[in-house]
Amino acid sequence: MIVRRERPEDTDAIHAVTAAAFRGLPYSLPPAEPGGDPGEAMLVSWLRADPGWIPELSLVALEGDQVVGHVVATRAHLEGRPVLGLGPLSVLPGRQRTGVGSALVHTLLGAADALGEPLVALLGDPGYYGRFGFVPAQPLGIAAPDPAWGDNFQVRTLSRYDGQAGRFEYSEPFNRI
Numbered sequence: 001m002i003v004r005r006e007r008p009e010d011t012d013a014i015h016a017v018t019a020a021a022f023r024g025l026p027y028s029l030p031p032a033e034p035g036g037d038p039g040e041a042m043l044v045s046w047l048r049a050d051p052g053w054i055p056e057l058s059l060v061a062l063e064g065d066q067v068v069g070h071v072v073a074t075r076a077h078l079e080g081r082p083v084l085g086l087g088p089l090s091v092l093p094g095r096q097r098t099g100v101g102s103a104l105v106h107t108l109l110g111a112a113d114a115l116g117e118p119l120v121a122l123l124g125d126p127g128y129y130g131r132f133g134f135v136p137a138q139p140l141g142i143a144a145p146d147p148a149w150g151d152n153f154q155v156r157t158l159s160r161y162d163g164q165a166g167r168f169e170y171s172e173p174f175n176r177i
Helices: 008-022 039-048 100-114 126-132 147-152 172-176
Strands: 002-005 058-063 066-078 081-091 119-123 153-157 166-169
Touching: 002 100, 008 039, 008 058, 008 066, 008 081, 039 066, 039 081, 039 172, 058 100, 066 100, 066 119, 081 100, 100 119, 100 126, 126 153, 147 153
Parallel strands: 081 119
Antiparallel strands: 002 058, 058 066, 066 081, 066 166, 119 153
16 A cells, blocks of 8 residues: 555545445535435535645555545644644545554644644544544644534644644635535
8 A cells, every 4th residue: 555645637536435435424424415425525525626725635545556545634724823624534445444544644644744734633533533643622722613522623733833722713615514
């Protein structure tokens, strides 16, 4: 397996991987149209078209020529200061729990740190994301867009983190879901 930046020819495969990864899950976003793909697949398309898109932080996992996973982080803000929002993270169902997601997250965090980003935030399972150093955001003084998210809203501080706190805001496409 190799992890690399997304290329234009990967767009359809990323959509298919994201749709397959979230199809039928109780926490997936509703389809944009009845019977359509889960909302996460549309979210990636919206993010790609948004000014908050950071090409260096849209990564695919490949086995041979097949895209088996994708992760993206886009521009977000913490009290008006630039930070990152991670998501969605998608892995083909048949490749889940085999290290693909871990490789994608580790690579993304390394790339974000190398780009000088201060922190990455996400909404997800603390039992999964804790292994990457994510911690609940609230004890750091970082407020989730929705307080009901509780400890599922997490942050991973990076080398340039300076203790900034306040209300977190994802890029605009997240407001459509």
